[in-house]
Amino acid sequence: xxxxxxxxxxxxxxxxxxxxxxxxxxxxxxxxxxxxxxxxxxxxxxxxxxxxxxxxxxxxxxxxxxxxxxxxxxxxxxxxxxxxxxxxxxxxxxxxxxxxxxxxxxxxxxxxxxxxxxxxxxxxxxxxxxxxxxxxxxxxxxxxxxxxxxxxxxxxxxxxxxxxxxxxxxxxxxxxxxxxxxxxxxxxxxxxxxxxxxxxxxxxxxxxxxxxxxxxxxxxxxxxxxxxxxxxxxxxxxxxxxxxxxxxxxxxxxxxxxxxxxxxxxxxxxxxxxxxxxxxxxxxxxxx
Amino acid sequence: xxxxxxxxxxxxxxxxxxxxxxxxxxxxxxxxxxxxxxxxxxxxxxxxxxxxxxxxxxxxxxxxxxxxxxxxxxxxxxxxxxxxxxxxxxxxxxxxxxxxxxxxxxxxxxxxxxxxxxxxxxxxxxxxxxxxxxxxxxxxxxxxxxxxxxxxxxxxxxxxxxxxxxxxxxxxxxxxxxxxxxxxxxxxxxxxxxxxxxxxxxxxxxxxxxxxxxxxxxxxxxxxxxxxxxxxxxxxxxxxxxxxxxxxxxxxxxxxxxxxxxxxxxxxxxxxxxxxxxxxxxxxxxxxxxxxxxxxxxxxxxxxxxxxxxxxxxxxxxxxxxxxxxxxxxxxxxxxxxxxxxxxxxxxxxxxxxxxxxxxxxxxxxxxxxxxxxxxxxxxxxxxxxxxxxxxxxxxxxxxxxxxxxxxxxxxxxxxxxxxxxxxxxxxxxxxxxxxxxxxxxxxxxxxxxxxxxxxxxxxxxxxxxxxxxxxxxxxxxxxxxxxxxxxxxxxxxxxxxxxxxxxxxxxxxxxxxxxxxxxxxxxxxxxxxxxxxxxxxxxxxxxxxxxxxxxxxxxxxxxxxxxxxxxxxxxxxxxxxxxxxxxx
Numbered sequence: 001x002x003x004x005x006x007x008x009x010x011x012x013x014x015x016x017x018x019x020x021x022x023x024x025x026x027x028x029x030x031x032x033x034x035x036x037x038x039x040x041x042x043x044x045x046x047x048x049x050x051x052x053x054x055x056x057x058x059x060x061x062x063x064x065x066x067x068x069x070x071x072x073x074x075x076x077x078x079x080x081x082x083x084x085x086x087x088x089x090x091x092x093x094x095x096x097x098x099x100x101x102x103x104x105x106x107x108x109x110x111x112x113x114x115x116x117x118x119x120x121x122x123x124x125x126x127x128x129x130x131x132x133x134x135x136x137x138x139x140x141x142x143x144x145x146x147x148x149x150x151x152x153x154x155x156x157x158x159x160x161x162x163x164x165x166x167x168x169x170x171x172x173x174x175x176x177x178x179x180x181x182x183x184x185x186x187x188x189x190x191x192x193x194x195x196x197x198x199x200x201x202x203x204x205x206x207x208x209x210x211x212x213x214x215x216x217x218x219x220x221x222x223x224x225x226x227x228x229x230x231x232x233x234x235x236x237x238x239x240x241x242x243x244x245x246x247x248x249x250x251x252x253x254x255x256x257x258x259x260x261x262x263x264x265x266x267x268x269x270x271x272x273x274x275x276x277x278x279x280x281x282x283x284x285x286x287x288x
Numbered sequence: 289x290x291x292x293x294x295x296x297x298x299x300x301x302x303x304x305x306x307x308x309x310x311x312x313x314x315x316x317x318x319x320x321x322x323x324x325x326x327x328x329x330x331x332x333x334x335x336x337x338x339x340x341x342x343x344x345x346x347x348x349x350x351x352x353x354x355x356x357x358x359x360x361x362x363x364x365x366x367x368x369x370x371x372x373x374x375x376x377x378x379x380x381x382x383x384x385x386x387x388x389x390x391x392x393x394x395x396x397x398x399x400x401x402x403x404x405x406x407x408x409x410x411x412x413x414x415x416x417x418x419x420x421x422x423x424x425x426x427x428x429x430x431x432x433x434x435x436x437x438x439x440x441x442x443x444x445x446x447x448x449x450x451x452x453x454x455x456x457x458x459x460x461x462x463x464x465x466x467x468x469x470x471x472x473x474x475x476x477x478x479x480x481x482x483x484x485x486x487x488x489x490x491x492x493x494x495x496x497x498x499x500x501x502x503x504x505x506x507x508x509x510x511x512x513x514x515x516x517x518x519x520x521x522x523x524x525x526x527x528x529x530x531x532x533x534x535x536x537x538x539x540x541x542x543x544x545x546x547x548x549x550x551x552x553x554x555x556x557x558x559x560x561x562x563x564x565x566x567x568x569x570x571x572x573x574x575x576x577x578x579x580x581x582x583x584x585x586x587x588x589x590x591x592x593x594x595x596x597x598x599x600x601x602x603x604x605x606x607x608x609x610x611x612x613x614x615x616x617x618x619x620x621x622x623x624x625x626x627x628x629x630x631x632x633x634x635x636x637x638x639x640x641x642x643x644x645x646x647x648x649x650x651x652x653x654x655x656x657x658x659x660x661x662x663x664x665x666x667x668x669x670x671x672x673x674x675x676x677x678x679x680x681x682x683x684x685x686x687x688x689x690x691x692x693x694x695x696x697x698x699x700x701x702x703x704x705x706x707x708x709x710x711x712x713x714x715x716x717x718x719x720x721x722x723x724x725x726x727x728x729x730x731x732x733x734x735x736x737x738x739x740x741x742x743x744x745x746x747x748x749x750x751x752x753x754x755x756x757x758x759x760x761x762x763x764x765x766x767x768x769x770x771x772x773x774x775x776x777x778x779x780x781x782x783x784x785x786x787x788x789x790x791x792x793x794x795x796x797x798x799x800x801x802x803x804x805x806x807x808x809x810x811x812x813x814x815x816x817x818x819x820x821x822x823x824x825x826x827x828x829x830x831x832x833x834x835x836x837x838x839x840x841x842x843x844x845x846x847x848x849x850x851x852x853x854x855x856x857x858x859x860x861x862x863x864x865x866x867x868x869x870x871x872x873x
Binding site for chain 2: 261
């Protein structure tokens, strides 16, 4: 059995000291070990940005693609081999700006992968521009007078797109975050996890202290039922989405793979590539 | 008796024009005739003139005919738009409903048959196309019983009564026309065909069937004209092999999902047309630098932007060769017949895995959508070759290091493992990387990896099967005609006429566009007095590629057509002749 150490490699992340992403990396490694994975059975697909480098910092199969496209790549990997555990990850710019279309459609498609967003409300790698998660009025290099656009609310969007697993966490809550990632991996369908992961260099507003003061843990809300979509939406709205925990989970809906007619029960990449002549002749006869 | 016939049916889109042509063709194809069809249609569901021009021949034909023998018209516009194609002795069969009138200079004879009225009397005016088929039969002197099986297959599931009504409609059409024709009944009787059963399909069918035969088990695609038939076929067939098609949210998702699936070890394809290919470009670069196999079909149509979405053009050539920023190894193939489209698509999957790079199968609208009789496809010729895909147990690497997925090798191709394999862990990234896939920006590594990737295709022009289709009977030719994709049949036919005029003409169709088979093409260019490149674009893209690779800049001339319509044989014949006689183009 692999331990979290087996998911470590010797690459030193190029994140700034104090970056929230370190904890997300640690939580992913712990969760992978806790659910009983071996490194070769995990594929981490990531986007572009500071956080997008994460696939190179975890010892597993890793694919660092192009900006905003971690989800379609990850879905392709899962379709090729349903026996693999596939995690897609990246930043809020990757998932909610350039890749927003894929995020919404991956949610409604419900292929059994886990998507972890490291949400720091800023563009870090390009040195401090506004993100779709930046609050209105937020001053950055690209919004010197303050952002005049509204921030997106990914959790609310996910619920309305038909998500079957929606969760949010805070990078310093390593234990909670690890548990949520485990639950996400174990969920049969698309699991969407947004993690507040502060940028200590460029975001001086949404800091560790700011989150500590503003976040509410769902398990402190009396009677919160994560299978109740209406309550989930209401709670998000009441708290301006600043909640952590599993917001919503629907375990009854089958994943995409379970619904595809004729889809191989074993890994598709192990299927025979040849046809028998009779089968080919039958295909040809249809054109006669 | 005639040995070939050109028949066209036209009307408003959504009126069943397509199915009229389809039923007519299937029946004739089964009798052993060779058919070649080309549809004129618009980018809308209902309304707008549409027509289906079909050539019927007792010998192989791969070109649209210059003129027309029979025009079946469901509206006045059909006559107005098409009457000039009809020659002396030609026949127009028109529905009485729209009170057809022929322009004064019409050479053909007009026969007015109440298609709609006859059909309505038999139950529903929807059957007017069957009445038209019956009327055509009378001109051809053909037994209507040849339609028995086809009608039964198409309408059988709707019940016996519907089948009978449709056959009655054909009979009624025949009888009505018989009366009008009088002595001219069977005026265009076709010679008997050989009775061989052959396939009748569009290029996109062959591409899709080629993908199945080539071991493709996953497709990600977004609907677009003229590529959608490929995904529509595969969504029906791949489940028979455990695979599937995902219709993605956009073209970028289609390309990247297919890349993900290929990385995962499945042979996966995506297909689109120009606008989709423009969107896929960044992903193609990703496949190039990560050395991930992927097969991409581009069915060219009129560009740029939305351009002429339902019209013929060959203007994506440069974009397919050079598209994506930066430099990657890439293979661009261009089948010139439906048969080649089948074999090339199957082979594309081998090349993608052997060279671990994107392979583009280039088609064009005429090849992708032109429905035609196809020679038997030999599955025995299809191979599955997976290159350096590691299918054995990998030893545990020293110091728990990563697998050298990008090992610098002599041929530039490195061993490839797919996720799930023990001891094969490595990193994949679109960032420049070292042998284990770890990002590296050093100048030394950059050069090593760049050289490694680019030398993969060094020998491809020598190993690729038939990089150039050649019909070159002359050691010293007066003229060499070059083309690619669907122009092959039209050029063939024009050459027949040029030879009759006394010219020695060689013909080559470029099938491996990139890397370019320069040596082979150079020797052809050298052994001809004049050289002309035929292509459906405005800037002579293939001509420029050829000049770039073989020189002879002043010798190589162009004949171009970019009005949305395919070349007709007489256009190539006339322009080549003029060029030869007056020395210019």
